[in-house]
Amino acid sequence: MEITVRRDIASLGEIFDFIDSYASRQGLDSGVQFSIRLAVEELFTNMVKYNRSRTESGIEISLEQSASSLILRLTDFNVDAFDIRTAKEPDTAKPLGERKVGGLGIHLLKRMVDTIDYEYADGKSTVILTKNLEQT
Amino acid sequence: MFDARILETGEVVLSGRLDASQTERANEVFSRISTSARVNFKDLEYISSAGLGILLMNQQRLKNAGFALKLTNLNKHIQDIFLYTGFDKIFEIEK
Numbered sequence: 059m060e061i062t063v064r065r066d067i068a069s070l071g072e073i074f075d076f077i078d079s080y081a082s083r084q085g086l087d088s089g090v091q092f093s094i095r096l097a098v099e100e101l102f103t104n105m106v107k108y109n110r111s112r113t114e115s116g117i118e119i120s121l122e123q124s125a126s127s128l129i130l131r132l133t134d135f136n137v138d139a140f141d142i143r144t145a146k147e148p149d150t151a152k153p154l155g156e157r158k159v160g161g162l163g164i165h166l167l168k169r170m171v172d173t174i175d176y177e178y179a180d181g182k183s184t185v186i187l188t189k190n191l192e193q194t
Numbered sequence: 195m196f197d198a199r200i201l202e203t204g205e206v207v208l209s210g211r212l213d214a215s216q217t218e219r220a221n222e223v224f225s226r227i228s229t230s231a232r233v234n235f236k237d238l239e240y241i242s243s244a245g246l247g248i249l250l251m252n253q254q255r256l257k258n259a260g261f262a263l264k265l266t267n268l269n270k271h272i273q274d275i276f277l278y279t280g281f282d283k284i285f286e287i288e289k
Contacts, residue, residue: 166278
């Protein structure tokens with residue numbers, strides 16, 4: 059299943075509707091549903107904030123299921139390469155006064171899925187997230 | 195849908211999904227809190243890092259004035275998020 063949405067935080071409602079309808083059709087449990095919502099939101103908002111698209115092209119999101127895993131693909135067009143796997147990890151043990159929000163989204167995304175792959179060619183940036191289903 | 199309300203008792207009640215498109219609405223309510231308050235997550239289904247940012251910012255603001263937010267009724271998935279981010283150490287969470 060696939061959807062292309064506008065590069066705008068306001069597209070999140072449409073993205074959640076897409077995920078929820080996929081989850082209910084596939085009978086995914088609430089834990090998996092929560093994980094994929096969070097993974098997609100964090101990645102999508104990261105793309106909207108930091109990828110500077112040179113065109114008005116939207117961001118493509120696809121969900122696909124194999125026997126034992128769920129594969130999520132987010133593709134951004136006409137952008138520079140950015141591999142989120144290289145993003146700096148936040149220090150989650152710092153006291154309140156020193157805590158910052160930056161970096162938490164990608165940190166959470168990494169906890170929500172089992173593998174993160176990245177492909178980049180000709181301005182097309184694709185992040186592939188795999189969530190193993192038997193672990194949940 | 196996301197909603198945040200402050201009850202007459204001072205308790206803050208959250209419901210729905212606190213995602214990156216709802217931070218303005220959430221912050222509008224949280225910025226009205228000027229003393230220690232309990233935040234009830236009973237009807238909150240979902241929170242992302244954007245929502246955590248609002249909580250963090252307001253906890254820092256209140257702590258500087260000698261107050262704190264205390265959280266209650268977090269669902270299991272949200273409890274996990276607090277654990278993964280170390281937010282369980284910067285908020286008192288009532289069981």
